[in-house]
Structures are given as C-alpha cells and as structure tokens.
Amino acid sequence: MLKYLVKRIARSFVTLLLILTIVFCLLRLMPIEGYFPNFDKMTEQQIQVGLDEMGLNDPLPVQIVRFFNDLLHGDLGTSRIYRANVAVTEILKDKVPVSIRLGVIAMIVSLLAGLPMGALMARYKGKFFDHLGTVFIVCIQAVPAAVYYLYIQLYGTTAVGVGLLFQINNPKYWILPVISMSLGNIAFYAMWLRRYMVDESNKDYVKLAKAKGLSEGKVMFRHIFRNAFVPLAQYVPTAFLNTVIGSIYIESLYSIPGMGGLLVTVVKKHDNTMVQGIVLLYACVGVIGLLLGDLLMVVLDPRISLTKKGGDR
Amino acid sequence: MEQKKILSVKDLEIKFHLRGKTLNAIRGVSLDLYKGEILAIVGESGSGKSVFTKSFMGLLDVNGFISKGDILYSGCDDGKTVNLAQLKKEKQWLKIRGHEIAMIMQDPMTSLNPLKTIGAQIVEAITLHQNLKGNAAREKAIEYLKDVGIPYPEKRFSQYPHEFSGGMRQRVVIAIAVACNPQILICDEPTTALDVTIQAQILSLLKEMREKYKLSIIMITHDLGVVANIADRIAVMYAGDIIEIGTSEDIFYDPRHPYTWALLSSLPQIGVKGEELFSIQGTPPNLFMEIQGDAFAPRNPQALKIDFVKRPPYFEVSPTHRAKTWLLDPRAPKVSPPPVVEKIRNGGIR
Numbered sequence: 001m002l003k004y005l006v007k008r009i010a011r012s013f014v015t016l017l018l019i020l021t022i023v024f025c026l027l028r029l030m031p032i033e034g035y036f037p038n039f040d041k042m043t044e045q046q047i048q049v050g051l052d053e054m055g056l057n058d059p060l061p062v063q064i065v066r067f068f069n070d071l072l073h074g075d076l077g078t079s080r081i082y083r084a085n086v087a088v089t090e091i092l093k094d095k096v097p098v099s100i101r102l103g104v105i106a107m108i109v110s111l112l113a114g115l116p117m118g119a120l121m122a123r124y125k126g127k128f129f130d131h132l133g134t135v136f137i138v139c140i141q142a143v144p145a146a147v148y149y150l151y152i153q154l155y156g157t158t159a160v161g162v163g164l165l166f167q168i169n170n171p172k173y174w175i176l177p178v179i180s181m182s183l184g185n186i187a188f189y190a191m192w193l194r195r196y197m198v199d200e201s202n203k204d205y206v207k208l209a210k211a212k213g214l215s216e217g218k219v220m221f222r223h224i225f226r227n228a229f230v231p232l233a234q235y236v237p238t239a240f241l242n243t244v245i246g247s248i249y250i251e252s253l254y255s256i257p258g259m260g261g262l263l264v265t266v267v268k269k270h271d272n273t274m275v276q277g278i279v280l281l282y283a284c285v286g287v288i289g290l291l292l293g294d295l296l297m298v299v300l301d302p303r304i305s306l307t308k309k310g311g312d313r
Numbered sequence: 314m315e316q317k318k319i320l321s322v323k324d325l326e327i328k329f330h331l332r333g334k335t336l337n338a339i340r341g342v343s344l345d346l347y348k349g350e351i352l353a354i355v356g357e358s359g360s361g362k363s364v365f366t367k368s369f370m371g372l373l374d375v376n377g378f379i380s381k382g383d384i385l386y387s388g389c390d391d392g393k394t395v396n397l398a399q400l401k402k403e404k405q406w407l408k409i410r411g412h413e414i415a416m417i418m419q420d421p422m423t424s425l426n427p428l429k430t431i432g433a434q435i436v437e438a439i440t441l442h443q444n445l446k447g448n449a450a451r452e453k454a455i456e457y458l459k460d461v462g463i464p465y466p467e468k469r470f471s472q473y474p475h476e477f478s479g480g481m482r483q484r485v486v487i488a489i490a491v492a493c494n495p496q497i498l499i500c501d502e503p504t505t506a507l508d509v510t511i512q513a514q515i516l517s518l519l520k521e522m523r524e525k526y527k528l529s530i531i532m533i534t535h536d537l538g539v540v541a542n543i544a545d546r547i548a549v550m551y552a553g554d555i556i557e558i559g560t561s562e563d564i565f566y567d568p569r570h571p572y573t574w575a576l577l578s579s580l581p582q583i584g585v586k587g588e589e590l591f592s593i594q595g596t597p598p599n600l601f602m603e604i605q606g607d608a609f610a611p612r613n614p615q616a617l618k619i620d621f622v623k624r625p626p627y628f629e630v631s632p633t634h635r636a637k638t639w640l641l642d643p644r645a646p647k648v649s650p651p652p653v654v655e656k657i658r659n660g661g662i663r
Contacts, residue, residue: 203423204418204420204423204424205423205424205425205426205427207372207418207424208416208418208424208425208486208489209426209437210372210410211370211372211410211411211415211416211418212410212411212415212437212438212441212489212493213407213409213410213411213412213438213441213442213493214411214437214441215403215407216403222437223426223429226428227426227427227428230428300428301427301428302427302428302473302475303427303428303473303475
C-alpha cells in the first residue's frame with residue numbers, strides 16, 4: 001500500500017511539473033503586452049529595460065529554472081495588470097478560501113441529498129418516487145444551469161429573505177449559492193447511483209443474499225448500495241473540483257468574492273503571471289482530485305490490486 | 314429410507330407475464346420431497362427446473378406468479394405445515410428463506426459479493442439464523458469453513474472472493490447455505506460452472522453435508538452423470554412438467570418415458586467411438602401456447618396418435634416409479650425402448 005502510494009504521488013508530482021513547464025513555455029509565446037499596464041505609451045527602450053528587469057530576456061531554460069526556484073519558496077510572481085505589483089499569492093489568499101468553502105459545503109449537500117435520492121429511486125424502481133426523481137434529473141440535465149440559477153436567485157432571495165449583496169459572514173446568504181451549486185451534482189449522483197444500483201441488484205450475489213434470508217432493505221444497503229458506490233466514488237473528488245472551478249457564474253451572480261471568473265478575467269487582460277498562478281492552482285487541485293479518487297477506489301474495492309499489474313477483476 | 318415428507322408440491326402452476334403474453338412455465342407439477350433424500354430434477358434448459366424451485370423461496374421474478382396449486386412445507390420447528398404458495402408478504406418469506414430452505418447457485422464466480430470478505434458473508438448468515446454475534450459467530454464461521462474443506466480457515470476467513478478459485482468459492486457458498494441451518498438445500502446446477510475433477514469433489518461434499526446437517530437436497534441439473542453420482546430419486550422435467558419420476562435405479566435401468574429414453578441416449582459416455590452422438594430432434598414447445606397432449610410428442614418419432622390429443626396422466630410402474638406417457642396404458646402398442654437402455658442395464662455406463 002505504502003509503496004503504491006509513494007509511486008502514485010511521485011507520478012502525480014511529475015504530471016504537475018509537466019503541466020507547469022508547458023504552461024510556462026506557452027505563456028512565453030504570448031505578446032509581451034501582458035507585462036506592462038500602460039504598454040501603448042512606452043518606448044521600445046523602456047520595454048526592453050522592463051523585460052530585462054523581470055528577467056524575460058534570459059534564455060528560456062534559465063527562466064524555467066528561476067520560475068521553479070521561486071515556486072519552491074512560495075513565490076508565484078507578481079501581478080502586472082490585474083492588480084499591478086501585488087504578489088499573486090497575496091491576491092489569491094483572500095479568494096481561494098471562499099471558493100473552497102462554497103465548494104465543500106455544496107459537495108456535502110449534494111452527497112447528502114443525491115445518494116439517498118438515487119438509493120430510493122433504485123429501491124422503488126418503476127414506482128412513483130423513481131418517476132419523480134427521473135423528472136427532476138431530466139430537468140436539471142436538460143435545462144441550462146444558467147436558467148435555473150436565475151430563477152433560484154429571483155424567487156430565492158425573497159423566500160430566504162436576503163439582499164442582493166453577499167454577506168460572507170451571514171449563513172443565510174450561503175443558502176442560495178449552495179443550492180444552485182448542488183443541484184447539478186445531486187442529479188448526477190442520483191442518476192448514476194440509481195443506475196449502478198439497478199445493475200448490481202440483478203447480480204447473482206444479490207440473489208444469494210436474498211436466499212440467505214436477508215430482508216430487502218438490508219440487501220439494498222449492505223450489499224447493493226455499497227457495491228454501487230464504488231464506481232461512483234472515483235468521481236467524487238473530481239466533481240468537487242468542478243464545483244470549485246465551475247462556480248464562476250454563481251459567484252458572479254451573488255457577487256461572492258471567490259476566485260470564480262478570475263482566470264477568465266486575467267486571461268482577457270493578458271496578465272501572464274496571474275494566469276500562471278491560477279493554472280498552477282487548478283492543476284494541483286485536479287491532480288490531487290484524481291489521486292484521491294484512485295485511492296478511494298482502492299480503499300473501497302479489495303479487488304484492485306496495488307502491487308501487481310492487472311489485478312483480478 | 315425414512316419416508317417423512319418434508320415438502321409436498323401439489324398441482325403447481327406458475328405463469329409469467331411477458332410482453333403482454335402469458336407464459337406457462339410450470340404446468341401442474343406434483344412432487345414430494347422426503348426428509349434426508351437427494352432428489353434430482355433433470356431437464357433441458359428452459360424446462361422450468363429453476364423456476365420451479367425458486368417458487369419454494371418466493372424468489373420468482375416480479376412478473377412470475379403461482380396461479381394454482383400448493384407447496385406444503387412441513388419442516389418447521391413447531392411441526393405446523395405452511396403453504397408456501399400462499400405466502401405473499403416479505404416478512405413471511407424471511408422466516409422461510411435461509412432458515413428453512415437455502416439455495417446454492419450455479420456460478421460460484423458471481424454468487425459471492427466481491428467487496429465483502431467471505432468471513433463476513435458467512436457471519437451474516439450465522440447472525441441471521443443462529444443468534445450468534447461477534448466472536449462466537451466468527452468461531453462458528455471458521456468451523457463451517459473447515460467443514461466444507463477449506464484449508465487454513467482462520468486465514469481464509471478474512472480474504473475476499475477473488476482470492477479463491479471457482480471450486481473453493483462454491484465450497485464457501487455451500488458453507489453459507491449450511492450456516493443458515495436449513496432443512497432443505499436447493500442446489501441449482503451447483504457444478505455446471507466447474508471443471509470435472511472439482512465437480513466430483515463438490516458432489517461428495519454435498520453428500521457429506523447432507524449426512525452431517527440432516528439436509529434434504531433438491532439438485533437441479535441437466536447432467537445425468539452428476540445425477541447418477543448423487544441422487545436417491547430423479548424427476549425428469551420437460552416443458553414445465555415432471556414426466557417421469559422414480560429412484561435412480563428406476564430411471565437409469567427401467568426408464569419408461571420416450572423423453573427419458575432420448576435424454577439417456579444423448580449421454581456422450583454411451584456413444585460409440587466413430588458414431589455420431591445422439592441428439593433429440595426439434596425444439597422444446599412454445600410455452601406461450603396451450604400445449605395439446607404430450608408436450609414431447611412432436612419431437613418423438615414413435616409418438617402415438619393419442620399423444621397429440623390428450624395429455625397423459627401418471628401411470629404407476631412401481632410404488633416408487635411413475636411416468637406420464639400413454640405407452641404405459643394397457644391398450645398401447647408395444648414400443649420397445651432404444652438399445653441404449655439395454656446397454657445401461659448391462660453395465661455399459663460407468
């Protein structure tokens with residue numbers, strides 16, 4: 001187990017390095033406007049001096065080494081345009097926790113609602129609750145999220161009794177964004193859990209469990225749910241990431257000071273160091289998510305062999 | 314043999330609703346199971362063997378139902394007789410499933426939960442039916458593992474199904490069934506998915522279990538070789554009906570129904586080298602339709618006229634042996650069994 005873990009983490013680390021190097025190199029191909037807020041008014045000489053100062057005229061390998069060296073010391077560089085001469089870490093420091101908090105709460109809510117919903121749909125397959133759930137899932141999947149986000153905001157703000165301006169320390173203000181953000185994942189978990197559970201319930205071991213004399217409910221929970229959750233578990237970390245990253249619209253809708261939308265903004269503004277910093281963050285979260293997903297699978301499914309290649313499945 | 318009936322099926326009919334039509338899976342079957350015996354039900358695929366026994370446990374698929382007849386079970390501790398055909402609620406079935414009647418399924422590779430240790434799966438049965446918990450249940454489970462011949466049971470207890478071979482898994486499944494402490498054990502083709510050498514081991518294990526735990530066993534199979542090995546009595550099933558039933562000697566040495574003859578002729582062990590293997594012509598009847606006369610008549614080259622018109626009743630050959638064929642009617646012409654029957658009688662099959 002430990003050996004596998006070390007190997008797996010090392011591989012994730014290499015992936016990260018590769019992503020960073022590629023992004024770094026690509027950004028060097030970007031127009032140099034991105035390093036100067038008032039590029040238009042500068043003379044060629046001023047620009048060259050500026051580039052020299054930032055070390056951007058050095059050969060690429062030297063720049064890369066410097067970049068990683070800075071990274072090692074926790075320095076992501078300095079924003080040039082978005083907030084000129086402020087460290088990237090400084091800018092992200094306030095925004096990231098808000099987004100993560102929103103993402104975590106939304107994930108917990110969607111798991112707590114989506115899993116029971118899927119389980120009940122599978123349990124009462126073909127009955128009223130199943131149809132009701134299907135209607136819900138189809139609606140959520142078919143209607144563009146922006147539409148129901150707007151409706152939730154429109155009617156929600158009066159129903160919950162909150163103003164339009166977000167207050168970060170008032171829990172009431174979190175309700176609507178969390179609901180908006182969870183709906184998609186609730187539908188996702190419910191749909192897939194139902195499907196996997198229906199698959200599982202046709203398997204022989206379920207018949208044997210029933211023949212043993214276990215009640216329907218116990219068979220559902222102890223055997224079917226547990227086994228159906230395994231393929232789903234892999235997606236939980238990734239789904240969490242998507243909530244964090246995909247909250248651009250919701251955050252701007254409720255004017256939440258998170259980092260949603262930040263990437264788009266800085267890309268538009270050609271703020272190369274900011275782009276670099278945010279991509280690094282997303283890449284980290286992405287790689288960690290995949291790693292956690294795989295580890296979760298290993299913990300839940302004993303058939304997945306860690307040491308040998310090609311376990312018996 | 315002790316002649317106490319533990320299960321008595323009377324004129325059972327099972328139907329399925331399928332795509333707007335009704336399928337007559339079981340067409341009026343009567344059968345007795347005696348305590349301590351091994352009864353084999355033989356027949357080709359789709360003859361209704363599995364459906365028939367599943368109805369004893371209330372495990373028919375949702376579109377299947379008992380439309381007529383009784384299944385009288387008299388093995389309960391309080392000595393009362395329960396009509397299983399009348400049970401509707403899950404709660405009533407939970408008293409029967411496992412506790413009175415347990416089941417072993419065909420494919421040991423899929424009948425264990427892949428994510429639970431085999432120990433946990435046996436313990437589950439023990440806690441449910443023997444009121445043991447924790448360490449006591451664990452001890453008991455290890456004992457069962459030892460009983461079914463699994464080496465290093467303490468170590469194996471905490472392993473997962475994928476760490477076992479097919480034969481070992483089937484032993485585990487048997488351990489689970491036995492751990493329920495049932496009166497009747499239904500084995501639904503328990504050896505079909507195993508290779509021949511393992512088959513023999515599993516069959517002798519089942520015999521052992523019967524002795525040790527005083528089980529009555531219903532063995533479903535399409536393999537007459539398996540049957541010859543283990544069964545006390547044999548019921549031959551065709552198109553949802555038992556067309557001949559008798560002791561193993563009766564069926565092998567004195568078969569009376571043309572279908573039984575055909576089955577025996579199809580045994581590859583009997584074939585002569587160089588000759589083509591015997592096979593039964595045609596296909597089983599369509600069970601969506603009402604069957605006229607003897608269901609096997611259309612495939613029987615020696616069928617009598619009446620076979621196509623009227624369904625034969627049981628004719629008694631001996632107190633243990635009866636068959637549903639008009640050939641046994643005193644008025645019937647003499648039709649001699651195929652040479653294979655003579656061959657078996659002379660010890661041609663081993």
